[in-house]
Amino acid sequence: MKRNLILVAALAVTTVALAKLPAPSDEAKAKAAEAAAKTAWSGKVDAYQLCRAQDWVAAFFFKSAKAAGTETRPPVATPACVDPGPFAYLPAQAASAAPTAAATPAPAMPAAPAASAAPAKKS
Numbered sequence: 001m002k003r004n005l006i007l008v009a010a011l012a013v014t015t016v017a018l019a020k021l022p023a024p025s026d027e028a029k030a031k032a033a034e035a036a037a038k039t040a041w042s043g044k045v046d047a048y049q050l051c052r053a054q055d056w057v058a059a060f061f062f063k064s065a066k067a068a069g070t071e072t073r074p075p076v077a078t079p080a081c082v083d084p085g086p087f088a089y090l091p092a093q094a095a096s097a098a099p100t101a102a103a104t105p106a107p108a109m110p111a112a113p114a115a116s117a118a119p120a121k122k123s
Helices: 002-017 026-068 092-103
Strands: none
């Protein structure tokens, strides 16, 4: 009897586990996309703050070493820290609409006179 009861309980749990979840709504997809964008931006901010801290520590080290008269290797040139700026999220619908407007050709400009096309040379 216990064996049958355990089998029925296992089957009930299995069918619940195999149930499909409904597809997320457009609102849920938009919120997920915004959360992903904010997470990526947060990563860039963290990298920027780490870069600034490393630059500060390196500058302090070389300043202290110079004051103490200790010989050190000259600092290696590194790329500048890039500030990601404030968080700005452009939804996918607005982002996809912008390139289509930019993809339309602009009206043709009238041809400039030939004399003004080449700059005058100084001798």
